[in-house]
Amino acid sequence: MHETRISRPARKTLCLATALIAAAAVSGCTNDSGSPQTANLVSGKKLFVQKCGSCHTLARAGSKGLTGPNLDAAFASARQENWGDDGIQGVVYGQILYPNSNAPMPANLVTGRDASNVAAYVATVASKPGKDTGLLATAVAPAGGGKPAVEKNGVLSIEADPNGQLLYVQTKATASPGPVELQMPNLSGVDHNVVIEGTPIKTAVIKKGVAKAKGTLKAGSFVYYCSVPGHRQAGMVGKLTVR
Structure with a gap:
């Protein structure tokens, strides 16, 4: 057999x-x-x-x-x-x-x-x-690729992908030097935040709502990213130009 x-x-x-x-x-x-x-x-x-x-x-x-x-x-x-x-x-x-x-x-x-x-x-x-x-x-809209985020009246809004993908809607952003309120709308139900590398500006981690953080920006180029473990490595990152 x-x-x-x-x-x-x-x-x-x-x-x-x-x-x-x-x-x-x-x-x-x-x-x-x-x-x-x-x-x-x-x-x-x-x-x-x-x-x-x-x-x-x-x-x-x-x-x-x-x-x-x-x-x-x-x-x-x-x-x-x-x-x-x-x-x-x-x-x-x-x-x-x-x-x-x-x-x-x-x-x-x-x-x-x-x-x-x-x-x-x-x-x-x-x-x-x-x-x-x-x-x-x-079935799922492509993540990222949105128009660059532009600071307006001291507010810079960078949105987490609403479908739960590990990306921001805006992967590029611009702002003027000076005080800024960073906002991150998050409709996904997945934990996310925004950290501007090289600065103390960091929002809280939230699943839904709008996370906010205040700080002062200096001229230069900065990376912003999600600090939830694994998210930055998966591509949840962008570039901020301050000028």
């Missing part, structure tokens, strides 16, 4: 899936993740970027989070072992339902049908080359 040998990456993924199924059985829950074919992938992408992208890298979603697993790398071996999208979706859905208690991912980050849609989107694109097409390509 021929013995089927399972590679180490496949065994690792299989063990994870088995553990998740066991956890669901113990809690009396069933896997209601559906399938990628019946899910709302557009909604799933939007929610992933807003709720998950600040922690996870997923190339086709344009997310560059560094505090959680890189999802393209995490499922690379599963793709090599010919796992289908349904199988990967089940693993992702289980992780959403039963996050590791030692990980920063909170429980109930997304629930119900939203969780199914997020899991389906991740399963559809994780560790796959290329770019999203059709409605998925336009």
Whole structure:
């Protein structure tokens, strides 16, 4: 009788899936993740970027989070072992339902049908080359690229991306030397702030609202960035010219 040998990456993924199924059985829950074919992938992408992208890298979603697993790398071996999208979706859905208690991912980050849609989107694109097409390509507005922020009457407003991506809407800003009130509108629900490097000007970290900080600017070029761990490294940075 021929013995089927399972590679180490496949065994690792299989063990994870088995553990998740066991956890669901113990809690009396069933896997209601559906399938990628019946899910709302557009909604799933939007929610992933807003709720998950600040922690996870997923190339086709344009997310560059560094505090959680890189999802393209995490499922690379599963793709090599010919796992289908349904199988990967089940693993992702289980992780959403039963996050590791030692990980920063909170429980109930997304629930119900939203969780199914997020899991389906991740399963559809994780560790796959290329770019999203059709409605998925336009599901999330491109971050950054807004008109430069210009200080007016002593107020300089630099907006966090409202969709939750780790970028500012304005990646360039100009101001005049002198007193300034720095404002950061944030509609994303993701922790962000603005720090002007080389100065004491630093807003508080907020999830929603408008963070403010006051200080005095001198002529020169400065970098502004988000000091939440991993956000600057992911690209949440801009250039301020004071003249």
